[in-house]
Every structure is written in structure tokens, then in C-alpha cells.
Amino acid sequence: MSTPAQISSVPTPATRLRPRGLKDRFFANGGVGSIAVFFVFVVVLFSVATEDFLSVPNILNILRQSSPLLMVAAAMTLVITTGGIDLSVGSILALVSALCAILIQAGIPWALVVLLMLACGGLIGALQGFFVAYEGIPAFIVTLAGLSVIRGVALLTTGGYSIPIPATLSFVELGRGWFLGVPVPAIIATGIVALAFVLFTQTPFGRYVTGIGANAEAVRRAGVNTKAVTLFVYVLSGTMAALAGVVLAARLGSGSSNAGQGFELDVIAAVVLGGTSLFGGRGTMVGTVLGALTVAVIGNGLILAHLSPFLTPIVTGTIILVAIWMNFRIFRGAARKR
């Protein structure tokens, strides 16, 4: 590293530069800023509108219920940041929850079953990732096919029935248990989200994920094995979908091939609400957490408000549109569109 020549002798244009203040930072992270505002808004709204919303049991309940969403959304953030998408996570969740119940009924030790299930999700992810990264088929197509095929396999194996898991097994603690007053699934989800945050922001891998979404060819030319990186994000989303399936089966005490219908849409909604760009190159793990919690709070709050649960998709959808619209309008100055 030594190159003496000067590319320009012009003095630094420091005069034109304002120091970056809090406001600049807020706007530079426009996506996160607006979802934070939105999150606070829905929390305040339901706190005022319903009696039970802001009680400790209900908050813990929300955390328990949103943990599958959080885990998968963390991985989906990476997928979407590469410019891809994974539509198959709901189907993987269903297949895994069903297989989980079947294997446990067959008497296999549940710890082994959990490991097998995670491997199964990872393998499905790897297969899809192979078609996306190495064969160049659009992720939307590959995972749409995956969504259909994997759900079909789940239905075929169970015949459409829900398979019970004995509540006496300690396995169910994964979904129902408490640890230090906090639901076990929430602890698992927190751990996953923290790991994903570090992976995304502090490692070369995370850097390449962002880089691939911005300019995959540039990252390749920098000597990075972009195909392997791309394949791996699908392995992660498959594995996380499997983990979510295990936790869900444990919570419900059964495995069902009908679980997780539309789950992929909730996950994508959470990620996009959080400010991650569907075009790739821009992703935020903090935003995703807020997005997932917002989706969860809306579902919970509407039920507490004694409104029809059928309102949930309508409200969620509307809020997604409004949030993204706000991002485009208010925070446009921050993220320059090309």
C-alpha cells in the first residue's frame, strides 16, 4: 500500500459540510425512523382503546406469539437485502411442524428431532438457494414453486390431519415454557435476532449481503464468492423457518400441515415495514424487529378491542401501504432514488 501521486490537489470541501446531527441520522435511517413512530403509535392507540393491552401478561403473550415471526423475519431481512425473496417459509414451517410431530410420536428423542428438523429446513433452503444463486432463476419463481411443493409434501405426509404431541414431553416447553419469567420462545427469538444483527452489521458476510443487493457484479469482481453467499442466505431462511415450525408445534402441542398459511406474507410485511428495501441493498435488522412487533401488536390489539379477527389482514395491509408511502414521501431526501 503505497501510492504517492495525488488525484487532486483541491482542499477538502469541509466548508460545504455540516456536521451530522441527530436529525440527519434520523432521516438517514428513514425506514427505521418511520416504523419506530408507527410502532409507538399503534402501541399508544391500543393502550388507550383497550384495557388489557398494556398489561404484563399480554405483553409477554405478544412476545410469545410473535417469536416465530421474529426469527424468520431476521433471516428474511438478509434474503431481501440481497435482492431476493423467500416465499416458501410458511410451507417449510408447516412441513417441519408436521414432521416434528410424526417423528416424536415415533419415539425419537425430541432433541434429535429438533436437530433433524433444523437440518431439513437448511437443506430445503440450500436446494432453493442453489437454483437462485447457481442457476440464476429468479428467487420469486423458485420459492413460489417451493411454497407449493413443500406445502403439498406436508399435506401428503399428514393426510391433512393434525398430529398431536404428548404434552407430558419436555419438548413442549420450547413453545410453552418460561425462563426467569419470560416465555422460552421469546428468549429463543431474542437470541436469534441478536445473532442476526451481529452477522448482518459486523461481519464480512453481512457486508457482502448488502453489497450483493446493491451491485452483485461489483462484489463478484472484488473476489467474493457471491454465489455461495447468496445460497447461504436461503439456507438461513430455511433453517429459521424450520425453527419457527418447531417452536410453533411445541406451543400448540401438535403438528399440522395447515399451519402457517400466509405466514410468508406476515414475514415479508414485517421486513418491508421495517424499512428494508425490496429492491435489495438496503436492510435493517432493528427495523425488522420493530416491523415484526408492529404486525404482532396489530393482530393482538384488534382481538383485544373485540373487533373481528378478519380485520387484521385489512389493517395490516393498509398500514404497510401507508408506512411505505410515508417512507417515499417524508424520507425521500435521505435515500436518494436513482
Added chain:
Amino acid sequence: MAAPIPRVRMRGISKRYGTIQTLNDVALDLAPGEVLGLVGDNGAGKSTLSKVLSGAVVPEDGTIEIDGREVRFASPADARAAHVEMVYQDLSLCDTVDVAGNLFLGREPRRRILGVSFLDKRRMRADAVAMLQRLGISVPDITVHVENLSGGQRQSIAIGRAASFDPKVLIMDEPTAALAVAEVEAVLELIRTVSARGVSVILITHRLQDLFLVCDRIQVMYEGRAIAERQIADTNVEEVVDLIVGRKFSARSARNTQAEGVAIS
């Protein structure tokens, strides 16, 4: 046979895109410390040829030798390992990654904690500032995303990246296209300095006057072939223009073996 070993020796390089024979049996030689100007019409194949040397494009045919040893670049990582660096025509920057991140893309300083490698962001920023300062590139803030920089600043960063990692061969594909007068001068000066240190440079440009300021030799490409080669002392702008557009065909170029069989009316 006392000829010195060339830094780069490319022979018979061929590459086809669909129906277009982008490169057709192209040869290229480059001595240590030599500055070669690569010129040709739009679409002549200059960028493709240099991408072959930087590993970004894998040719169907042909051989590459670096310092007399045959190499096979299956990916840009291989070329980087052989100290071939390139400034791409499209700059090859990641818009949503900061300046430091782009400078170190693919070779980030790392810290290992419990066997996992983490980005050493602090060192990356410090090194990036030092790198840019040494090159005299002024960027307001090293942590801004490069999408917020001007075209010229982006170009300077692409150049800084290629020049800073101890290259043996430095390829610059139209490095001055977006630069202001002073910056162009500085790039030419940079080429002179690195070549004086023994770095071989390939400069692709449409600014012919620049070629005469820094190049030792010029190679002309025409429709995927290397049709002529001149020592800079033996030629002038008019002749180079003729060669590029392929109209006049002077007796001199007929002597050049690479020009055989290229009959252009």
C-alpha cells in the same frame, strides 16, 4: 532470446457473446513498468479484453502468462491474488455501502473473535482515510454511502481502490471520463508514478492527447481484433485516429503481423 520476461503475455484470447465474436484471437504484451494505451472504437472489445486479464470474464480460448508463468483466472479473486487490479468502466461500486467499505470490498480488515471473523471497522475507516489522503482524494465523509457522491468522486474512489493494494498490473478502463481538469492531470501523474515504481499499466481512454502524455506504446483494437501496435515515439494522433476508425491502412501497419488478414475498405 535475451528478451526480458514480460509482465503480462496474452495469446489467442477469444470470447464470444451470443452471435458477437467480441474478442478474436487477441494478443497483448506488457513489460514491467510499461504504460500501454489500449484504444479502439466503441464496442471494439477493449473492456472485454481487460476484464479477461482481471478475471471478471473467462475467455473461451487463449493463454495468459504473468511474469512468465501461465495462469488461469477462473474468477476475479485469482487475478487479485496475482496482483492484477482494475478500475472498471462502470466503476463497480456498491451504492449503499460506505466509502471505506467500497475501498476495502473483498479484503476487509478482520478481527477474529472465537474463531469468527468480524469486520474491523475502526481500522477500515482509519486506513481508508489514510489511503485517500495519500492519493489526495477529497471525500467529505468516509462513512457516507457512495450513492451520495458525485460522479467524479466515485471515479476517484474506484481508482484509489485499484491503486492502493500494491498492484503489479493496473488496468484503468476510461478512468478519467467523469473527472475535472485537475483530477485528470492527477490521474496521469499517478500513472507516471506507479509505472516508475515498476507497475505495468493498461490505460483505456478515448482522450487521445492523454495517451501521448503517459503511454510508452499504443495498441489498437478493431472489431474484436488487435490490429496495430505502435511505439508512442513512432506515431501521432492522426495515425491513431485512422487506425481506430479503420479507414486508412498505412504501409507500416501492414508490416505488423497482427494486422494480417484485416482488410478494411
